[in-house]
Amino acid sequence: MKKITVIPGDGIGKEVMDAGINILDGLNLNFDFIEAEAGFFCFEKNGTTLPEETIKYCEKSSATLFGAITSTPNEKSPILELRKKLDVFANLRPVKSFDGIKSLFNNLDFLIIRENTEGLYSQIESFEEDENKAIANRVITKKASTKICDFAFKKAIEDNRKKITCVHKANALKKTDGIFKESFYKIANSYSNKYPQIIANDYYIDAMAMYLITKPQEFDVVVTTNLFGDILSDEGAGLVGGLGLSPSANIGDKNGLFEPVHGSAPDIAGKQIANPIAMILSISMMLDFLNEKYFSNLIELAVRNVLKDNKVLTPDLGGKSKTMDLANAIKNELKNLI
Numbered sequence: 001m002k003k004i005t006v007i008p009g010d011g012i013g014k015e016v017m018d019a020g021i022n023i024l025d026g027l028n029l030n031f032d033f034i035e036a037e038a039g040f041f042c043f044e045k046n047g048t049t050l051p052e053e054t055i056k057y058c059e060k061s062s063a064t065l066f067g068a069i070t071s072t073p074n075e076k077s078p079i080l081e082l083r084k085k086l087d088v089f090a091n092l093r094p095v096k097s098f099d100g101i102k103s104l105f106n107n108l109d110f111l112i113i114r115e116n117t118e119g120l121y122s123q124i125e126s127f128e129e130d131e132n133k134a135i136a137n138r139v140i141t142k143k144a145s146t147k148i149c150d151f152a153f154k155k156a157i158e159d160n161r162k163k164i165t166c167v168h169k170a171n172a173l174k175k176t177d178g179i180f181k182e183s184f185y186k187i188a189n190s191y192s193n194k195y196p197q198i199i200a201n202d203y204y205i206d207a208m209a210m211y212l213i214t215k216p217q218e219f220d221v222v223v224t225t226n227l228f229g230d231i232l233s234d235e236g237a238g239l240v241g242g243l244g245l246s247p248s249a250n251i252g253d254k255n256g257l258f259e260p261v262h263g264s265a266p267d268i269a270g271k272q273i274a275n276p277i278a279m280i281l282s283i284s285m286m287l288d289f290l291n292e293k294y295f296s297n298l299i300e301l302a303v304r305n306v307l308k309d310n311k312v313l314t315p316d317l318g319g320k321s322k323t324m325d326l327a328n329a330i331k332n333e334l335k336n337l338i
Contacts, residue, residue: 002290003032005064006033007037007054009069011265026335038079049078063289066259083117090115092111093261095108095111095216114223115180115223115224118139118140118144124137124139145179149188149223162198163201164200167224168228177225243261247285258286260279272323
């Protein structure tokens with residue numbers, strides 16, 4: 001039996017998590033769910049946004065499902081802390097368009113792979129001069145850069161993708177992004193003889209932000225540093241219908257952490273109108289990680305079929321359906337496919 005730690009978190013995190021578990025309950029999977037706490041509600045209750053007990057549950061589980069959290073003033077982000085504790089160094093954010101959903105571009109299918117453990121998200125900040133100046137340290141290491149670039153090439157080979165684009169700002173950040181770019185091309189050269197079909201290129205982050213709008217079909221796999229990847233993946237979500245359709249996976253050597261890209265959306269929390277698809281597709285990515293590829297592929301197909309049918313949609317997609325209405329439509333489609 002595989003143990004899955006479930007962290008609903010705050011706001012709509014609880015609502016989309018219920019919808020996701022509803023999908024999993026309809027499948028023939030031998031999972032044991034363990035609910036744990038993190039986030040603002042947890043802080044109010046326990047005085048910490050990420051209890052040690054939650055970390056231990058996640059470390060011992062086959063995978064962790066994370067909903068969404070509301071930021072807590074003066075406290076470190078629990079999701080950033082959890083990523084570090086689990087050493088999930090690779091953040092995967094697919095950008096895919098869906099038939100039936102209004103988007104800027106059709107037929108998009110590329111993957112942003114983001115280094116997940118350092119960069120500006122190292123959270124090394126300090127005040128100087130009586131708090132009139134704040135400094136944030138951007139940490140980029142050869143070890144982490146090499147590891148994420150190697151992961152990107154392996155993922156491209158596994159998924160039969162043909163191109164990898166490195167995104168950086170080495171013309172201005174000559175040392176930190178210089179390390180990242182240099183590490184990328186060293187890895188590219190090491191794969192070039194055995195996999196000559198994979199094209200490796202690079203763009204500056206500002207140019208890349210434009211190219212995602214003007215020619216997104218050019219991209220297949222994008223690998224970049226922590227903050228740049230966070231920004232680009234939200235831009236990618238805007239290309240295909242919004243954050244409600246955007247899942248993510250955090251992958252390490254031992255652990256996997258899966259979460260929708262969206263936040264806790266306190267303005268709609270409790271209204272039961274949150275889009276659960278990002279969570280459901282994150283579950284699909286979790287199942288792929290757990291080698292349950294049959295069910296992983298089936299969930300994505302069910303989502304695609306329901307969206308294409310265009311009858312059950314939450315308000316963000318132009319419909320009037322509730323969160324669980326959309327989840328149940330996907331669950332019923334799964335039954336038909338099985």
